[in-house]
Amino acid sequence: MAIKVIKPGLATSIQDRGRWGYYHVGIPPSGAMDQYSFLAANLLVGNDENAAVLECTYLGPELEFQQNAVVAVTGAEMSPRLNGQEMPLWTSFEVRAGDRLSFDFLKRGARTYVAVSGGIDVPIILGSRSLYGLGAFGGFEGRNLQEGDLLPIGANGSAFVERSVPQDLRIAFPELIEIRVMMGLYDYLLTEEGLKNFFETTWTLTPVADRIGFRYKGSELRFIKRKQPFGAGSDPSNIVDAAYPIGSIQVPGGLEPIILHRDAVSGGGYAMIGTVISADMDAVAQTQPNSKTRFIAVDLDQALAARQERNQRIARLREALAA
């Protein structure tokens, strides 16, 4: 039994917590871009926390269920409709064989998560069911969903329990997003003015924002003119190739900063001026093109405190949704 894809949406993929431990050999973690909303969706339907879900970007799919199931929709505001009737977000609901699930236009945020009791049961590759699109593996046949796909559902789905995420544990969508950054390793290559511009500019997210990276415009960041070292490209923003952390920010040509996200390449020759702290990567994932972002510098202690705060929030979420 399965779910049939009637319309695939724009870029709907199967994701779980991710594929850890292979980035050093060039395979990125992939996995849900907004891990908090992903976790909430699984907890709502009584799944294992790492069950695979659908990640729907900007435009939702239309799905036909061929079996009864429990479903929950979290993340970006794209209201689900069951046989045309609007259903709540952040709340579990039952679907029957033959039911159709569709979505309204996106209102706020960028990525919506759809968990189904039992999880989407595609093969586990290198420890994960997540799609890595550039590598054409994982997910459903190594690609985004297409019309007519039959998505297998795991057999051990839970019985329906009505659960809802309390309002204060849902994600917020501020008009101006503040993203915390730890500077380094190459921020010293920026001019003083370039560094100042990075923090004083209100950046606009361009439409070039996908699972690999998020590109912003708004200002020019000058790099110090120097004699490029052997092995580095000729532009002042080039370095001798180095490993790219997830969340690292590069500024090719000093023009448009790019935040690398969970499907990023693992290394290259652009100077990383800073790295988004792990606690703020979910917020990056939920930004829309043309939305406004400011970057705030934090130190390691502040970054670790933010991570702890995020972990406490996750603990409260688990507690609120415990059966």
Next chain:
Amino acid sequence: MSRQQILSPLPGTFYRRPNPTSEPYVTEGDPVTADQTICLIEIMKQFNEVKAGVNGKLVEFLVANEDAVMAGQPIAIVEIE
């Protein structure tokens, strides 16, 4: 006669032409058919065609070429006979 708005299904950048050197898909005042492409929305390096969705006359575009649009935002008005 009634008027119907065409909504953008996606957030992104709005384009009237298939490429910078081509003529626009539709000129204001032209007749359109439901399956006719009226514009492109660019997002994630993909250019998505938006169809008119109804038969009629495209009276007016509500956004300028290369403007940013939101999902659900009205982008054009079609007069239906």
